[in-house]
Amino acid sequence: MKAAVRTMEEMPLSGFHYKMFAYSAGSAFLDGYIIGIIGVALSVMKTQFDMSLTIMGLLGTATLAGMFVGGIIGGYLTDLIGRKKMFLIDMFVMLVVSILQFFIKDPVQLIILRFILGIAVGADYPIAGALMAEFSPKKNRGALLGGINSLWYVGYASSFLIGYFMLSIGDTSWRWMLASSAVPVLFLLLARLNMPESPRWLASKGKEKEANAIIQRIFGEHVVMSVEPVTKAKTSFLDIFRNGNGKWTFFVSVFWSLQVIPTFGIGTYIPEILAEFGFADGAKEYLGSAIINIFYLAGLVPFLYLVEKWGRRPTLIWPFFVSSISLFILGAFSGSDMPFVFVLVLFIIYGIFNNAMGMHEWIYPNELFPTHIRGTAVGFATAVSRFASSVGTFLFPSILANYGLAVTLYICGALFFIGFVISLIMAPETKNMSLEEASSINKKSSNMGVDIHQGI
Known part of the structure; x- marks a missing residue:
């Protein structure tokens, strides 16, 4: 009796999936670590x-x-030459540049190296997301993709911890701090040597025989990639704006940007914000900052379950709304003598629900676009969001200084509320869909009303 044929998206979670998660989540970890470590290194370097x-x-x-440049170029190259090849090239560049930072003679050299490092980090986002999405079981894809986001916070927190301990080295400690990113990069490079290429990418390039061989080696001979026919497709950057994909490119880029502008601004200046609330005496502003950032990470855990139980749509829409209301309330009470615990609880609520939004930055872009442009679309959205976050972070202290805390929090709350409205109108439901089904939503205009409004 022949065994029933199953698709790779119907396979249960296994050690292989967790291994692929580790390969992919390493990208988010490195992003957080590399961005965080420069802050500690500069404190020594500037002397x-x-x-x-x-x-x-x-x-x-x-x-x-x-990262703006790397997202656009790296995403396109990921679709053009393959996930694994780009993963390895990217890690090699990151390794070399991380080490070179140790030997710089002046700050201009470091600026150039940090820019190149940013290109590599930005390129890693679309590679990691595409690879994880293309190997994930459809019932667990949202949790696996969303979970990648948590590693950013782990990397960011680790950079400050390691930087703190390296201060004891002395005057050259900043060199060791900057070069320290070479350690996790080398580990990931060696680990990724053994990873397979994405069968979906291979099939999209007409290499179905090679794709099927990888699937059967990993999952067994009775497993296939998809029950639907695979169409060979040529990668074109402009395809992310054509054939119904432009709507999703707009949606993903906008909701991602609206989420990160307040997040990076508030996250960067949270000690100053708590001081504005009157908690500058002692170490309350730093204690509060630490507690809030811990909840950023812990708050993601229940949403990794809810994104599969309730779906993508409600776990994006309502976190936008709750985060918005939290900041409006904080703005309204910013001139009052509020208890520290009250302010902290509101920021914790904001942080938990804000992180729930953040996980969709890995989910929606990788589900809504077909394989031949998945990396390109994710790379473009990454670039737009990083540009938006850098502008927002640059303007945040000026707005805070010139217009006060209340107006600053109202602006951040308004950005989240706009995200709520846009998500309410545009966010589709892709829970339990195959990648073929999810990336075909934009072509099912007759069913769009049903598809995008379920799960509110």
Whole structure:
């Protein structure tokens, strides 16, 4: 009796899936670590170099600027030459540049290296997301993709912890801090040597025999990629704006940007914000910052379950709304003598629901686009969001200084509320869909009313 044929998306979670998660989540970890470590390194470096405010600003933003370029170029190349090949090239570039940071002679050299490093980090986003999506079981895809987001916070927190302990090295500690990213990069590079290429990408390039061989080696001989026919497709950057994909490119880029602008601004200046509430005496502003960031990570856990139980749509829409209301309330009470616990609880509520939004930055872009442009679309959205976050973070202290805390929080709350409205109108439901079904929603105009409004 022949065994029933199953698709790779119907296979249960296994050790292989967790291994692919580790490969992919490493990208988010490195992003958080590389962005975080420069802050600690600069505190030592600025005592040894005569740096203007412009140079300091360029050092802080060079990585984000590089990510803008890396997202666009890296995403396109990921679809053009393959997931695994780009993963390895990207890691090699990151390794070399991380080490070179140790030997810089002046800040300008470091700006150039940080920009190149940003390109590599930005390129890693579309590779990681596409690879994870294309191997995930459809019943667990949302949780696996959303879980990648949590590693950003782990990487960011780790950078400050490691930087703190490296301060004891002395005057050269900043060199060791910057070069320390080479350690996780080398680990990931060696681990990724053994990873397979995405069968979906291979099939989209007409290499079905090679794709099926990988699937059967991993899952068994009675497993196929899909019950639907695979169409060979040529990768074109402009396809993310054509054939119904433009709507999703707009949706993903806009909701992602609206989420990260307040998040990066508030996250960067949270000690100053708590001080504005009157908690500048002692260490309350730093204690509060630490507690809030812990909840950023812990708050994601229940939503990794709910994104599969309730669906993508409600776990994006309502977190936008709750985060918005939390900031409006904080703005309204910013001039009052409020208890520390009251303010902290509101920021924790904001942080938990805000992180629930953040996981969709990995889910929606990787589900809504077909394989031949998946990396390109994710890369483009990454670039747009990083540009938006850098502009928002740059303007945040000026708005806070010139217009006060209440207006600043109202603006952040308004951005989240706009995200709520856009998500309410546009967010589709892709829970339990195959990647073929999810990426075909934009072609099912006759059923669109049903598809996008279920799960409110």
